[in-house]
Amino acid sequence: MNEYIAPLRDMRFILGNLAGLPAIAALPDCEEATPDLVAAILDEAGKFSAGVLAPLNQSGDREGCRLEQGSVITPAGWREAYAQFSQAGWVGLAMPKAYGGQALPKLVSTPVTEMWFAANLAFSILPPMALGAAEALMLAGSDAQKSVFLPKLASGEWAATMDLTEPNAGSDLGAIQTRAEPQPDGSYRLFGQKIFITYGEHELTENIMHLVLARIQGAPEGVRGISMFLVPKFLVNPDGSIGPRNDMQCISVEHKLGIHGSPTCTMSYGDANGAVGHLVGEPGRGLEYMFVMVNESRFNVGLQGIAIAERAYQKALAYSRERLQGRDAATGEQNVPIGRHPDVRRMLLVMRANVMATRMLAYVAAGWFDRARHDPDPEQAARCRNLVDLLMPVVKAWSTELGIETADIAIQIHGGTGYVEESGVAQYLRDVRITSIYEGTTGIQANDLISRKLLRDEGMAMRSLIAEIRGVAEQSLGAENTAQLGAPLQQLTVILEQTMDWVVANGRNAKAEVLGTGVAFLRLTGLVCGGWQMTRAGLAAQSQLETGEGDAVYLRGIVDLAQFYFEHVAVQAASHARTVTQGGAIVARFADAAF
């Protein structure tokens, strides 16, 4: 009843037809991604996620984590699953070979990571943090730091955390107050408290490497005074062996709405004589290093939204086929599966459209990551870097907002049963609800999209994106059987362009008004990008239908899903556009005392 089956067919369709896997596998440093190896990896990940991680999802939720005498106890089965996971080499899938990783492109690690998240979100948010920490060390770490820590992170023997948030420094990291005192030996002693630290303490690994943002004594105020420190749970001897316990502790574990199986810790540094930390890179550049990882970590959170939406869809679909209730509206037949009722069909289709549209955009973006890094053509690489930068707030926020909506629909399809925890459906909503908050809320993503991605270049990157989408619309209008997709996509590009022009024209003089409708602009952008990829999918499916390749029912379903998407999901675009151009003034003007 609670199983998860990796949606390999959908994944392969997107990888092959939309995200350009063959071309990416031909890039330098991506050659590992041969068709055979990719197929084998996806299959194995599918088995591991379904066989090892998914069965622990509900029990982990029920059991949760607890703090006992400074130790965090994770749910039963976590330790064994982590051992299997790391021994199978999954942690280092996308890390360089030099440090023991498998050096696979992001486009390959993306569906794999989606599977982990879908199978067991609370468990699976741990391993990607090792990759994030490794990226930071590769960027800014000393040779000694790299050689000691990177192999341990890639193998999964040691875990990592990112310690940013403090009680008074959440969305505004400039307010960080944890302080670092320089020591004669070049190390630092850290003092301060960090909150909301995911897997801040646990015993799944023999050591934990905390990347902590702190201020060196005398550093300037604000973001320029923040440095990054590597603070291991156990000190590490020069030969890489484990030394004594560092002066830090987990002082509480949050009781959260969801992801109960993942300990969210309050970490206290330096209660005795200071936690030993090592500066990473140069002083004052901590936030900059952290933000190098930010596109990656936001991407991962977007993927979490997609993953849980897929899981919720599978569950709702299964229930809609097995639960018998009521009469068929067309034939009058009694006691039919509820999936026959028109409104239930609609809800299932909204779920599937949400999953597929967000997944298509995310996988295509994963391909851009790879091209940005590896494409030997500098123009292509720059184009992809620009697209990643422009659309990462959309991939993060739009995928998570739709992920939450999708998990919510799964409850609705289950009716009263969905409200009962034993069904497992409510957990999806509880778990996914964090994704539109952590790594920057939807509001923060919208600010980023408007301020840094749109206004800074006065819409240049967005305009070239729209031109690209328009090309797809025209191609679709030109073809015989996809005009039903090209027409709405073309309309959407007009709406997006006009709205963008308005934002660019008003962004400087009426910043508060524009930011007051930023989320509507972000949603609009997401819907148009989803339509772009859905239309590309429809074109690919239609052309395969015409040449007779592949499963006709599946391919027809892709074309129909695109049409459904336009009429039930992207249809909101015009409303968002109107809110952007008409709705900002009243937000700015509304009297504080009238709330």
Place this chain on the structure above:
Amino acid sequence: MNEYIAPLRDMRFILGNLAGLPAIAALPDCEEATPDLVAAILDEAGKFSAGVLAPLNQSGDREGCRLEQGSVITPAGWREAYAQFSQAGWVGLAMPKAYGGQALPKLVSTPVTEMWFAANLAFSILPPMALGAAEALMLAGSDAQKSVFLPKLASGEWAATMDLTEPNAGSDLGAIQTRAEPQPDGSYRLFGQKIFITYGEHELTENIMHLVLARIQGAPEGVRGISMFLVPKFLVNPDGSIGPRNDMQCISVEHKLGIHGSPTCTMSYGDANGAVGHLVGEPGRGLEYMFVMVNESRFNVGLQGIAIAERAYQKALAYSRERLQGRDAATGEQNVPIGRHPDVRRMLLVMRANVMATRMLAYVAAGWFDRARHDPDPEQAARCRNLVDLLMPVVKAWSTELGIETADIAIQIHGGTGYVEESGVAQYLRDVRITSIYEGTTGIQANDLISRKLLRDEGMAMRSLIAEIRGVAEQSLGAENTAQLGAPLQQLTVILEQTMDWVVANGRNAKAEVLGTGVAFLRLTGLVCGGWQMTRAGLAAQSQLETGEGDAVYLRGIVDLAQFYFEHVAVQAASHARTVTQGGAIVARFADAAF
């Protein structure tokens, strides 16, 4: 931090300006509702809800209910609160004087009930069931049943339940299988299992009166074979005193996503020799009697959505004023309350607009209930009965959908803090999530609106509603300072009318297609009705502003809120209309195998 303050100013504004309290207080049998008494009742209810019920809300959630040797243990404080609640006479507020009630109009009991729900939903879903059961007995009970049970229900000494659902009979009650065997003394013995029975067992009252739907042996299949039985937990002697325990028991209590403080029971009838039950009214009319209460119970659930939305709004507003983070977008000032950030302002305004629009419609509908029952002018009474019937699925489903959205926004405004259970915010979402499911899901309400309310009279009732709304739009366009409300309202009436015409034209021949977009039609209807009431509110506020009565900041806020509503909330109406007219075919056509 978790307090609730009854929104008396908003309530009084709506009662007086929109719902016609003075006129209703002048109706026969409503004369109790003098201005002084109403004011006193609202004040007292505000104090009771804030002082007695709200403080138990979070502890009740944490503690939940448990089953111990057949007894259900409710959370600490529940028993004392219930004793105070019933002793103060709140249970019988709207019940007839003849049975010990206070005979107040529904328009007065409505804001009072909203306060209970807002303060503590899990606790407060118990008392209205006594009123529902009383209505059923007044309609169909024997004189003996009335004289024994009604005073006990009105005083709150005995509680009541409605036992409809069975494992295979949820939305489709025709599938009920609990059976009733006639006994020589005229009573029946019941055998069967009922699930999802709210407060099916507890020790807050000395007895519980279960209204159970069951089939008398030999009754026809389907809904016509269902009768209603009164099955007391303890048998009642002819003199009204309590007799021996009846043959029924609570065999499990659900672990739910929310409303933890309310026991949701699986009830087993007749495990020994049959639970003694008494037929209510005539055999085979059980569903009909139950459905007499359905408008009332659906109305109450809609009110729950509004109540939790109000509570969530209050909490988010307080947090937005106390939490300091980030920089003012306009002035650059550092570390400002987050309520200054444009996107947070927007979210707060969406919350307030959602609360007020749904509350306005619900209170106006409460007035229609009273007029339908008490207006001596038969034309007025019929008009109000028609409006209640037409719009009750909208009040139920639209208010709960917006209630869920509003509670969700409260989490978003709190950021990571909102995801932590101690903050109390997540509870609002968990609690309110049931409201779009029980008493008929949103899909069921949409089916009701389309099939019974729209197609049956071919849109006649809806057309007269639209004419009424159009009148308000014209009035608003004609006035000098409310044209910004009249224009969008007029647009909305056109959209609703065109969409309705399409539904009526296609409803017979393409029923499945029309039902596949019924929820979009329901939302459209809700948005237009909300705009109708918001505009009426704006007109009333504007006229008071012009005459200089009242608090100008508050009144200006009402006018501005209406404008915000049109540009940020009702703006979705056009999208829903397009989904209705364009989106049904693909839902019907999508291949089962392509899901």
